[in-house]
Amino acid sequence: MSELSPTSAEPIAEIAAAIENHSSFVLISHVRPDGDAIGSQIALGFALMAAGKSVRLINEDGLPDNLSFLPGSEKIETPPAEPIEVEVAIALDTATKPRLGENALAAASRAKLWINIDHHISNPSYGDINLIDSTAPATGQILYKLIQSLGLPLPAESRDSIYTAVSTDTGSFQYPSTQAETYEMAADLIRQGLDVGTINSLIYDNHPFRRVELMRALLNTLEISKDGIVAHWELLDQTRQKLQLQPEDSEGLIDIIRGIQGVLLAVFFEELPDGKIRISMRSKDPRLNVCNIATEFGGGGHALAAGIRMAGPIESAKSRLLSAIDRAAHTAGLR
Amino acid sequence: MSELSPTSAEPIAEIAAAIENHSSFVLISHVRPDGDAIGSQIALGFALMAAGKSVRLINEDGLPDNLSFLPGSEKIETPPAEPIEVEVAIALDTATKPRLGENALAAASRAKLWINIDHHISNPSYGDINLIDSTAPATGQILYKLIQSLGLPLPAESRDSIYTAVSTDTGSFQYPSTQAETYEMAADLIRQGLDVGTINSLIYDNHPFRRVELMRALLNTLEISKDGIVAHWELLDQTRQKLQLQPEDSEGLIDIIRGIQGVLLAVFFEELPDGKIRISMRSKDPRLNVCNIATEFGGGGHALAAGIRMAGPIESAKSRLLSAIDRAAHTAGLR
Numbered sequence: 001m002s003e004l005s006p007t008s009a010e011p012i013a014e015i016a017a018a019i020e021n022h023s024s025f026v027l028i029s030h031v032r033p034d035g036d037a038i039g040s041q042i043a044l045g046f047a048l049m050a051a052g053k054s055v056r057l058i059n060e061d062g063l064p065d066n067l068s069f070l071p072g073s074e075k076i077e078t079p080p081a082e083p084i085e086v087e088v089a090i091a092l093d094t095a096t097k098p099r100l101g102e103n104a105l106a107a108a109s110r111a112k113l114w115i116n117i118d119h120h121i122s123n124p125s126y127g128d129i130n131l132i133d134s135t136a137p138a139t140g141q142i143l144y145k146l147i148q149s150l151g152l153p154l155p156a157e158s159r160d161s162i163y164t165a166v167s168t169d170t171g172s173f174q175y176p177s178t179q180a181e182t183y184e185m186a187a188d189l190i191r192q193g194l195d196v197g198t199i200n201s202l203i204y205d206n207h208p209f210r211r212v213e214l215m216r217a218l219l220n221t222l223e224i225s226k227d228g229i230v231a232h233w234e235l236l237d238q239t240r241q242k243l244q245l246q247p248e249d250s251e252g253l254i255d256i257i258r259g260i261q262g263v264l265l266a267v268f269f270e271e272l273p274d275g276k277i278r279i280s281m282r283s284k285d286p287r288l289n290v291c292n293i294a295t296e297f298g299g300g301g302h303a304l305a306a307g308i309r310m311a312g313p314i315e316s317a318k319s320r321l322l323s324a325i326d327r328a329a330h331t332a333g334l335r
Numbered sequence: 336m337s338e339l340s341p342t343s344a345e346p347i348a349e350i351a352a353a354i355e356n357h358s359s360f361v362l363i364s365h366v367r368p369d370g371d372a373i374g375s376q377i378a379l380g381f382a383l384m385a386a387g388k389s390v391r392l393i394n395e396d397g398l399p400d401n402l403s404f405l406p407g408s409e410k411i412e413t414p415p416a417e418p419i420e421v422e423v424a425i426a427l428d429t430a431t432k433p434r435l436g437e438n439a440l441a442a443a444s445r446a447k448l449w450i451n452i453d454h455h456i457s458n459p460s461y462g463d464i465n466l467i468d469s470t471a472p473a474t475g476q477i478l479y480k481l482i483q484s485l486g487l488p489l490p491a492e493s494r495d496s497i498y499t500a501v502s503t504d505t506g507s508f509q510y511p512s513t514q515a516e517t518y519e520m521a522a523d524l525i526r527q528g529l530d531v532g533t534i535n536s537l538i539y540d541n542h543p544f545r546r547v548e549l550m551r552a553l554l555n556t557l558e559i560s561k562d563g564i565v566a567h568w569e570l571l572d573q574t575r576q577k578l579q580l581q582p583e584d585s586e587g588l589i590d591i592i593r594g595i596q597g598v599l600l601a602v603f604f605e606e607l608p609d610g611k612i613r614i615s616m617r618s619k620d621p622r623l624n625v626c627n628i629a630t631e632f633g634g635g636g637h638a639l640a641a642g643i644r645m646a647g648p649i650e651s652a653k654s655r656l657l658s659a660i661d662r663a664a665h666t667a668g669l670r
Contacts, residue, residue, distance in 0.1 A: 171535075172507040172508060172509060173507060173521070173531075174507060174531070174532070174535035174536075174539060175535070176530075176533070178525075178532070179525070180522040180523075180525040180526050181522070182522075183521040183525065184518070184519065184522045186508070186518040187515040187516070187517075187518035187519045187522070188515075190513075190515040190518065191515050196508075196509070196511065197509070197510055197511025197512070200509035201509075201619075204509060204594065205590065205593060205594035205619070206594060206596050207594055207595060207596060209559065209563070209595050209596065212592065212595055215554060215591070216551070216554035216555065216557070219547070219550060219554060220551065220555075222547070222551070224544065228544070255540065256547060256550070257547065259539065259540035259541060259542055260542060260543075260544050261541055261542060262544075284536075284540070
C-alpha cells in the first residue's frame, strides 16, 4: 500500500503510469449504485476505451433502471461467474473495499494493481494507488479533473456521465459541498456539447409511476410532532410488494419532509422483508446529532445523516426511536 | 419609445446615462411575483443604492412569504396610496406593462423615464429604454451582466438575489434555457462570497407544512389515463380554505406528475373561490401543443405550457378538457 497524501500530485502521476503501462482495466463501483457510482464508471471507462484500452464495467447489483438513460450504460454488467483476466482494477466512489460487493471483488481478483478513486472522507486508502479528495462533491468531479490532467479523450458518454454523477450527488448543484469549480465544470461540459435540458429531463423528470405512488403512500403516513421539530413517515413491506418498488424509488424522498419549515429531524421507517426495520434519519441542526442517536441502537453515520437496523415490529421500533429522539432533543435544549 | 435592437449595446449605454443623470428610482416587478421578479428588484435595487441612488422597490402584491429569507427583501413594499416623487421607473421581468399591476403603475406615474428589463420573448418593448434578452434564462442573469457592464457595486443582497432569481427560473440549473454562462455566473457569485449550501436550503428546503399537505391532497386525487400519457390532479376550493393555502404553495408541484415516465401531458384543475376552474397544462411533447388546446377554450400560453379559465363545476370542466385532449392526441397520432 502506498502512503500518499490525498492532496499530493503523486497519485495522478502514478495513475498516468498505470494507464501507460497496462492495457486491460476493470472499473467497479459500490453496491446499490447511485448516479455518482455508475456515472463515474462510464466516465472513466469510456475515456480509457477512447484511449485504446480494454475496459470492463462491473457492478455487484448491475445497472439500476433510473440510470439506463445514460449513453454507455449498456456496458455496465453484473459480475461474471469466473474471475476476469485483467491487469488493473479501479474502485470508484466506494468508501471501503467490501462495499464493492463479494462477486465483483471475486471477478476482479486477478488484477495485480488496485487504484482507488473516491471522495468519501472515511475512505481508508485501500488501493495500491489512492486518489481521495474529500473536498470534491462527487467522484465524477475528481474524474473530470483527472481526465483533463492525463490528457485523456472526453467522449460524449464520459461528458454526460460526469454531469449526471455530479448533479445527482449535489442535489442539482445545491448542497454545501458544491464548489465554484463544480459550476465551472458544468459550464465547460456544456461548451463541449452537453445538452443540459435533455439530460436533466432524463435525470429528474422521468420517474416510474410507482415512485409517485410511493410518495402518496408515504405522505398518507406522515406524522409531525406537536412542536413541529420531528417529522416521520413509514413504508410497510406489504406496500413495497404491492407497488413492486425498486430500491432507487425512495431515493431523495425524505427531502420532502426534511424541507418543512421548523422540522429539524426527518425520519423514514421502512419494514424490510425479514421483519427488521430500517431507519434513516436526516437532521437539519447540528445540535441534533443523529449519529449519536443511531449509535445507541448499533447504527451509524454522520452528524446530519445516519441509519439504523432495528428489530421489529414497526410500532415498537418507532416508539423506541422517538423516545431516544425526545431525550436527545431535551439534552440539546430543543424541548 | 426607442426602437433599439434587443442585442444592441445601445440600451446599456442609455441605461448608464439614465443612472448617471438621475438620483431617484422606483423598481417594479410583476403581480404574483416569483423568485426572478423579487430577486431582480433586490439585485438591481441594492446595486443602485450602493452607488448612492435613492431607490424604492414596489410590488403590487408585496413580498411572498417564501422569499422573505432574501437579505434586502424587507425593502419590498406594496404600492403607496399616493404617487411617488421619482425620476425613473424600472420594470423588471414583466412581459407587459399591465402585469406590473394597477396600483404599482399609479405609484410610479410621476416617473419621466421608463426602463424595461426582461427576458420574455413576448415583451413588446414598452419602455423608453428596453433591454430585452430572450435568450437569458432569467432577468437576474441580464442584471448580473448589466451590473458588471455598468461597473456598479455588487453588495451581498444583490449577489444572493441574482443567484436566487436564476436558480428558481431554471429549476436549479436544469431547464433547457440554462447556458454555460449561467453556470459561470454561479461560480463567480460563489467566488464573491455566496454561501451556496445555505441559500439553496433557504430556497428549496424551507416550505411551510401546508405545502406538503397540499402535495398529499393533490396526490390523493391523481388520475392517469389508461395509456399513461395524460396525468391530472385537482384542488377544490374547500381544500384551499382548509389548508389556508397561499398562491405560491402550489408552485412547481405539477412537475411531480409531469415527470412520470410515459406521461406526455400533465393537467392541474383548480377550483377558484368564484366557482371558475383554473386549468394549467404542461406538455412534454411538442406534438401535443397545449396552447392550441387552451385556445379552444379562450385560454393561451406556449406550446408546452398553457392555461385556461373555464366555467365550473369542476367535473364538467374536467370532462370538456379531457375530451379536447383526447381529440388532440388522436390528431397527433398518439392515440
